[in-house]
Amino acid sequence: MDETQLRLDGNAAAGLLQEVFVHELTSARGACASCGAVAEVGAQHLYMYPQSPGAVLRCSACASVLLVLVQGGGHLRLALPGFMWLEFREAGAQAG
Amino acid sequence: MSVFSRGFKGRRRDADTRGRLPPGQYLVRGFPVLSAGPTPRTPLAEWTFSITGEVDEPKSWTWEQFRALPSETITRDIHCVTKWSKLDTTWEGVSVDTLLAGVETAADYVMAFCDGGYTTNLPLEDLSGGKAWVAFAYDGQPLEPEHGGPARLLVPHLYFWKSAKWVRGLQLMKDDSPGFWETYGYHMYGDPWREQRYSGD
Amino acid sequence: MARAAVQRRLSWRLGEVAELIDETPRVRSVVLGVAGWPGHRAGQHVDVRLTADDGYQAQRSYSIASAPDTPERLALTVERLDDGEVSPYLVGELRVGDTLELRGPIGGYFVWDVGMGGPLLLIAGGSGICPLMAMLRHRAARGSAVPTRLLYSSRSLEDVIYRDELHRLMATGKGLEVFHTLTRVQPPEWPGYRRRIDQDMLAEVTWPPDLHPLVFVCGPTPLVESVATALVQLGHEPGRIKTERFGPTGG
Ligand SMILES: Cc1cc2nc3c(=O)[nH]c(=O)nc-3n(C[C@H](O)[C@H](O)[C@H](O)COP(=O)(O)OP(=O)(O)OC[C@H]3O[C@@H](n4cnc5c(N)ncnc54)[C@H](O)[C@@H]3O)c2cc1C
Numbered sequence: 168m169d170e171t172q173l174r175l176d177g178n179a180a181a182g183l184l185q186e187v188f189v190h191e192l193t194s195a196r197g198a199c200a201s202c203g204a205v206a207e208v209g210a211q212h213l214y215m216y217p218q219s220p221g222a223v224l225r226c227s228a229c230a231s232v233l234l235v236l237v238q239g240g241g242h243l244r245l246a247l248p249g250f251m252w253l254e255f256r257e258a259g260a261q262a263g
Numbered sequence: 264m265s266v267f268s269r270g271f272k273g274r275r276r277d278a279d280t281r282g283r284l285p286p287g288q289y290l291v292r293g294f295p296v297l298s299a300g301p302t303p304r305t306p307l308a309e310w311t312f313s314i315t316g317e318v319d320e321p322k323s324w325t326w327e328q329f330r331a332l333p334s335e336t337i338t339r340d341i342h343c344v345t346k347w348s349k350l351d352t353t354w355e356g357v358s359v360d361t362l363l364a365g366v367e368t369a370a371d372y373v374m375a376f377c378d379g380g381y382t383t384n385l386p387l388e389d390l391s392g393g394k395a396w397v398a399f400a401y402d403g404q405p406l407e408p409e410h411g412g413p414a415r416l417l418v419p420h421l422y423f424w425k426s427a428k429w430v431r432g433l434q435l436m437k438d439d440s441p442g443f444w445e446t447y448g449y450h451m452y453g454d455p456w457r458e459q460r461y462s463g464d
Numbered sequence: 465m466a467r468a469a470v471q472r473r474l475s476w477r478l479g480e481v482a483e484l485i486d487e488t489p490r491v492r493s494v495v496l497g498v499a500g501w502p503g504h505r506a507g508q509h510v511d512v513r514l515t516a517d518d519g520y521q522a523q524r525s526y527s528i529a530s531a532p533d534t535p536e537r538l539a540l541t542v543e544r545l546d547d548g549e550v551s552p553y554l555v556g557e558l559r560v561g562d563t564l565e566l567r568g569p570i571g572g573y574f575v576w577d578v579g580m581g582g583p584l585l586l587i588a589g590g591s592g593i594c595p596l597m598a599m600l601r602h603r604a605a606r607g608s609a610v611p612t613r614l615l616y617s618s619r620s621l622e623d624v625i626y627r628d629e630l631h632r633l634m635a636t637g638k639g640l641e642v643f644h645t646l647t648r649v650q651p652p653e654w655p656g657y658r659r660r661i662d663q664d665m666l667a668e669v670t671w672p673p674d675l676h677p678l679v680f681v682c683g684p685t686p687l688v689e690s691v692a693t694a695l696v697q698l699g700h701e702p703g704r705i706k707t708e709r710f711g712p713t714g715g
């Protein structure tokens with residue numbers, strides 16, 4: 168079995184990411200710093216525990232590492248080595 | 264704190280292995296594929312293995328030259344940081360001692376580098392003295408790409424992420440520096456018997 | 465208020481098993497009562513965490529199969545993988561009254577609600593039907609007539625999850641068409657497809673790309689991989705194809 172059978176969609180990391188971010192990250196758009204491709208985080212390729220020692224989000228266009236999240240030993244380490252930017256949708260601008 | 268799940272046992276963690284299972288590990292029968300990225304498929308005609316970095320003279324082998332080096336059969340237990348262990352795995356490979364023979368260096372550390380961009384760091388000491396190999400066959404068959412073929416590092420006394428798949432060379436370094444998983448929070452050394460999984464362990 | 469933009473940090477909560485429904489010989493639905501459940505959107509999932517009495521833990525994701533329109537109750541539908549760690553427990557061991565630790569709802573990407581319109585094209589393999597079922601149930605609960613097609617691949621007729629309910633939804637609702645393919649065993653005179661989903665089947669069943677359907681594909685990773693590739697080859701915009709890979713599960 169090769170990696171194409173093991174990988175998931177970025178969406179599967181949403182639970183993990185919500186441990187860290189106050190915004191829902193999988194529906195955020197991000198630009199890959201390597202190739203410039205823009206896509207929702209949920210649409211990128213994901214490799215995740217236990218098939219990978221940590222969650223690795225890769226650009227679905229060029230496979231560059233966008234985000235890595237390793238949880239263990241009482242720590243959660245988040246790295247964002249490959250995003251040029253991330254864009255979150257702001258919640259409805261209710262008057263208030 | 265979590266609640267217990269009535270009747271849940273999980274994978275067996277108590278098999279009779281006469282002290283061969285490091286703490287926190289369970290036995291697997293199959294050979295799980297671990298993957299953090301696409302599987303590279305470098306044609307053998309383009310494959311080389313190099314020794315670079317802190318060396319007087321870098322060395323390099325083509326696939327044919329590499330396969331002409333003396334090789335040996337190795338049977339060892341392997342331990343993955345994702346908690347599975349596999350006993351008596353049989354490999355064929357070239358000892359790293361053979362590859363480093365005649366190399367003059369002041370380095371104490373090594374960064375293994377691979378197709379696909381993966382890296383992992385190890386003390387030079389752990390790669391020499393019959394402790395590490397560049398393996399090209401598993402269970403009598405050419406190493407499959409998903410298990411790191413055409414060749415992977417085999418350092419069975421450390422957690423298996425140190426046994427870099429698709430390895431293409433060793434960069435010798437004076438100072439230690441983190442590889443891929445080490446950068447993202449895994450242990451710089453990774454001894455399964457001391458359960459050195461994460462950087463703080 | 466600015467605070468409305470910020471969601472609460474996800475925490476683990478307890479569900480109580482209210483009902484267990486055998487869907488097929490290998491698949492069971494687990495209906496949970498969850499006090500204070502904040503509600504969900506069709507397509508979202510939860511993470512389930514099991515803890516053995518020596519503290520060992522295992523965690524997996526399961527899609528929510530029930531519609532968002534039933535408060536404080538949610539259903540997961542789980543397929544047993546014989547050599548798996550978690551699914552045999554959920555399908556075989558769990559009893560009514562047991563508690564299950566979970567966090568969610570999770571994910572804002574693989575979701576559909578009636579407001580997003582259509583046409584809606586759903587493609588599932590095996591247990592990949594679960595999040596799509598939440599969409600179909602939500603669509604029915606809202607009386608929506610959004611044109612919707614489901615192409616569903618199963619091994620055999622007895623492996624078709626929600627078979628009766630799908631039939632009922634198609635018979636009673638407006639604008640829903642369901643196509644089945646059985647990949648391993650077919651009953652005599654089976655009118656549906658008899659092979660794995662391929663590009664020809666997709667060309668027959670799906671709307672042409674110029675109708676810009678919203679596409680959701682879910683199931684074992686190899687199926688999702690090949691369906692998504694074939695859809696792009698047929699001219700569908702990659703940006704309108706949303707996928708949920710379940711991992712290297714059989715089927
Ligand atoms: C977002 C999301 C939603 C999901 N929703 C559902 C759902 O609604 N219903 C449902 O039934 N499932 C769903 N799944 C799948 C579910 O999370 C589990 O993966 C599934 O239940 C199997 O878990 P397990 O512990 O039983 O099996 P595991 O112990 O995880 O093993 C799974 C299978 O894969 C094999 N395997 C595992 N790892 C490897 C490896 N590294 N190399 C080779 N083989 C391997 C095992 O031998 C086994 O056959 C979903 C997955 C995701 C990501």
Ligand SMILES: [Zn+2]
Nearest residue numbers: 199202226229
């Ligand atoms: Zn890219």
